[in-house]
Amino acid sequence: MEKEQIIASIQTLVEQVIAENPDYFLVEIKIKPTNNVKVYLDADNGAAISKLVSFNRALYALLEPSGIFPNDDFSLEVSSPGLDEPLKNQRQFRKNIGRKVEVTLLDGAAKEGKLLAADEEKVTIEELIGKKKEQKITDINFSEIKHTHVCIVF
Template identity: 35%
Template sequence: MLKIVVEEKITDLLEEKFREDAFSECFLVDLKLHANNKLEVFVDSDFGITFETCQKLSRYLEQYLDEEKWLGERYTLEVSSPGVGRPLKLLRQYPNNVGRKLEVKLTDGEKRSGILKEVQESGIVLEEKVRVKDGKRNKTEIAEIEIAFGSIAEARVKVTF
């Protein structure tokens, strides 16, 4: 079966599942079908995704994959959260990351880094440390920078220890 058709069918199944009360806060972030019949499904939730939710979604999809044979007899299915290292793809992912450090690549190539302070309808507010001249010395100040969603090429959560 064609890769695009399988991806569309899986997307439709998940959208149907997300209409159920128990999964209404969930949403599909990304879906990738690899040449070796490995299907990766990345889901998230407005309040964070749990292992149990991923497990239930995996079993739900497996029943269709086993019955319909969309991927043949042998396949690998992985249902998980996108993980910290993956870029934020949907506006819906940003609120869960308020208070975390983001690295943002802008469409003009510029990079910004700071704490995600706020998510607005039109964009985000990052709290950045900026170096400014104070006489002969440089000093660090905190600035809040507004970035429109349309200006963001990629945003990633950075783990700090």
């Protein structure tokens, strides 16, 4: 089975596991060459560790007999994406409205500001420009974004 097929099969199992928890959603699945499967889940109101543990157990119980990995030669980690991980999908953008983000554009330019909105096509941020910190509302199309990180503010 090719890596894309394996990921698609695991995605189907993940969707079964989280189906009764509509607050939770799949962000990404990564598989290392050693068959270390990393499943990143998030939730609209924050992912609880106890939930992630129960999802891990349920997913493992489905993966083991599935035959996706011959001889059960795999390891599984279910976690939420860390703060250092870029936002991957629209639901993550919506979850982080009101937070400070750094958006890196395809041309390498970076824009920093408060995330005001996110829809199917774009994000809207409020930048503070210049010494006087003048507010500037900026729309950025997803097609122009290389990656976006939430800024950690102390």
